[in-house]
Amino acid sequence: MARVTEVSEGGSVPELAFENDAGCRVLLVDGEEFGRRTPEPGAQPLDPGRGEEQGGDSGLLRRAGALAVCLADVRLGKSVTCTQRRGRKKMAQVTHSLRSAGTRHSDQSRIWESIADKAECMASYSETSAMADIYEQQQTKLKEYASAFAPQDFQVGAVFTINGRVVGADLFDAPRPSASS
Amino acid sequence: MTRLVESYAMDAIEADADRESKIAAQQVKQFIADMENAVAERYPPVARARTCG
Numbered sequence: 001m002a003r004v005t006e007v008s009e010g011g012s013v014p015e016l017a018f019e020n021d022a023g024c025r026v027l028l029v030d031g032e033e034f035g036r037r038t039p040e041p042g043a044q045p046l047d048p049g050r051g052e053e054q055g056g057d058s059g060l061l062r063r064a065g066a067l068a069v070c071l072a073d074v075r076l077g078k079s080v081t082c083t084q085r086r087g088r089k090k091m092a093q094v095t096h097s098l099r100s101a102g103t104r105h106s107d108q109s110r111i112w113e114s115i116a117d118k119a120e121c122m123a124s125y126s127e128t129s130a131m132a133d134i135y136e137q138q139q140t141k142l143k144e145y146a147s148a149f150a151p152q153d154f155q156v157g158a159v160f161t162i163n164g165r166v167v168g169a170d171l172f173d174a175p176r177p178s179a180s181s
Numbered sequence: 182m183t184r185l186v187e188s189y190a191m192d193a194i195e196a197d198a199d200r201e202s203k204i205a206a207q208q209v210k211q212f213i214a215d216m217e218n219a220v221a222e223r224y225p226p227v228a229r230a231r232t233c234g
Contacts, residue, residue, distance in 0.1 A: 122194060146190065155182075167189065169216075
């Protein structure tokens with residue numbers, strides 16, 4: 001069995017503990033959010049660009065924006081879900097961290113800045129700098145897009161273009177019947 | 182698949198993408214060809230297997 005938990009009782013925004021007792025190798029895939037947290041009553045809205053230096057309760061609230069790992073081949077339940085896309089910027093940050101300090105840390109402040117930029121661009125607002133809030137506020141448009149792309153029988157992947165430019169491609173681990181989503 | 186599409190749709194919304202534009206079939210075909218060439222260059226056995234298959 002493999003488990004993803006907080007690194008301590010208080011938790012840490014950019015870090016999660018991964019324990020693998022499964023007796024086999026487990027692929028960790030970059031995911032999205034883990035442990036989304038609702039602000040306590042009376043909590044002050046956060047300035048998304050300021051990062052961890054705010055400390056105190058803000059540090060806890062900011063966990064909502066934490067990017068987490070998820071397991072490709074271990075079922076963890078609803079709280080951890082995989083997104084098939086990887087953040088190139090974050091990967092670059094982790095690579096830099098590995099080379100400079102031998103650790104796998106991303107720059108959480110930059111991640112929040114990125115989410116804040118996206119929220120501002122899309123006229124969305126999130127008290128906790130959470131991507132999930134932006135998705136919720138764009139649900140109508142997202143559903144329109146999703147309904148326009150019907151899965152094909154035995155589809156093995158997808159290439160995505162935006163304004164005539166290829167922005168990403170995903171390969172599935174196996175051909176998917178059209179009924180799956 | 183829905184989740185995957187929504188992930189890219191968010192970028193499309195942010196970019197104010199032209200939703201009426203024609204399917205970019207040529208760009209996609211070129212992209213796939215580029216990927217196949219890259220695989221053949223880095224992993225010749227894979228390219229040989231495709232040829233033989």
